[in-house]
Amino acid sequence: MPKFTRRRLIQTGLAAGAAIATTRCGAQTDAPVGTPNNPAPGPEVNANKMKDVTLRFIGTGVAQINDIRDKAQEDLGFKIELKALSTEENNQIAITQPGQYDMFDGEYFSLPLVIPSGNLQPIDVSRLANFDKIVPFFTTGEFNGMPVEKAQGTAPIKVMYLKDKDSKEFSATPTNWATMVPFQYNADTLGYRPDLVGREITSWADLFDPAFKGKTSILDIPSIGIMDAAMVVESAGLMTFGDKGNMTKAEIDEITAILIAKKKEGHFRAFWKTFDESVNLMSSGEVVLQSMWSPAVTAVRSKGIECIYAPLKEGYRAWGGGIGLSRSLEGAQLDAAYAYLDWVSDGWVGAFLGRQGYYSAVPENAKKFMSAEEWDFWYEGKPAAVDMVDPFGATLEKAGAVRDGGSFEERMGNVVVWNSTMDEQVYLVQKWNEFIAA
């Protein structure tokens, strides 16, 4: 007579659990149905197969927008799925769950983390239609001899190219193998409430002005917050850096000590982590001067509250986003991915994002899809001839307004530092936690 024992039952249960777990894991790596394994040589043939393709995107909220997806599906004929994530979640999935995405819409400073995982495949530059039209600080590192050429931090050009088709190493000089195709970027700076600040903010050092004690804020994301802090500390003359974008342990110690001292004085009102938090802090008047992202300034203004995105004499901190291809893409799916890369540089997306204040990697193409008044306001720094309306119908600026910081060249040319992943990233996060705990 068979007798069930406790041990027997647990064993069976565990085995069943393990079996379920393995089948679940296995299922995820399957390619979507309808993808032939052998790549077809001619684009005519692919055009038909592409209809069955679905490309799954992961990305930060900026471009994971349904309007962009719908337009892309309409123009390209295949399906697109979007997933909007925070920068941190985006990195985590890119690194740890390669089966979850086909297209990585991420930031350049994430690449030193993502590329070594081998989850992205190098992009064949010779297959791209618009690559030579991309703004040169992405592709060659040059930009009319302006400060951005020497910008510190994880500048896109430092992580733009890989040494070879199968390499995981970045190449300092241009090659035929790119990590991502850039399509959106911006220059960030401090935002402030002129009605509550009472004077013009002209330097990063103003963030440490005792007059604003208890009314300032910075970002609580180590890779970005530390760069803003470095700009502040350096311009206030409190310390100097060899390279702000790649600090030594001693430099990290020094800057966190300064930040901790300021925090203990009660200089900061709060630290923010999400876009909405920064908007709330500013519009409620809890904070009058803080590091901000450009659409957050726009969001504050759209509530009828004056907010200035200050052009500072030391220059801007910039970020850049692009699209990378998952290692697992092949055949018709890979062709579809390349078609998307050409489409994203073709101008429609550039114009769509441009109307919210982001820049396109191929401005000349974006210009084709923008009205002359829009182009003059967003790129040329000229007064708005008509009201500026964003793609969702909200009026961002009244006629006559001028973009803070001026033209594209004035803003992007004066970038002095990019968001960074440092060699001492682990140590930085540890010290950042000490700063928060202090």
Next chain:
Amino acid sequence: MYQPWKTAKPYFLAAPQTLVFLMFLVFPIAMIFIVSFWQFNIYSMTPAFTLDNYIGVFTSGATLPTYLNTLKYMVLVWSLCLAIAFPVAYFLSFCIQRESLRVLLFLVCTIPFWTSNIIRMISWIPLLGREGLVNQLLLNLGVVSQPVEWLLYSDFAIVLGMVHLYNFFMIAPVFNSMMRIDRTLITAARDMGASGWDILKEIILPLTAPGIAIGSIFVVTLTMGEFVTVRLMGGGQSASVGKLISTQIGSVQYPLAAANAVVLLLATFALVIGILRVVDIRAEL
């Protein structure tokens, strides 16, 4: 065939729950424990057996202040929850005679759960902020001449937020325990000349102890792992162990986060065992 079925039946009945527990509780915790010994660098982790993560946890200058801070919140939130929950539950179970009114008032206690966490947090700003309602009231009454800053983005705000969130987890078990107290005991005590205070001390408090213990376990475990309230109400300026772990996860430092999680789990276990030592929940249920 009758005999084995009878032996197996309880196991079959318990099997679904056991499987769910194994897959969604034991397995993940085991994974966290394993990963906490792995090596990692800025972009990847490799299976290994190293104590570096634990050494990192115990030597980091952030660990001790963070744990002390978390414990401080825990003690404050727990004592405030108890101080509020006991009279509320007492009022509901002993002072309200009509069953329907009692149910209604009990439901009123659940109001904090009617909106999402994020919305609740945001709605504190217009109330406690520098230009918020409380400050305007104080200014208009002439109590203060400058807006009070510590109402928001401070330890006060964090504790307030957590008490607001978790009080119900204390009210419910305490209320439940009080409702099970045999009313004839109280009548008998009164007949024998016990004062109200005596009844509270000798009858109600001991018989409510299991409810208090269960509520304490809820509040303590929830508070120890808290990071959203700490971040939003503290304006990101205050530390808790949960927030520390979330920053490490955000920076893809899983093994370090796992080691911290294991330490936090053990610390919380110790607290729960401590509570169970003081009050034997099973014996008094």
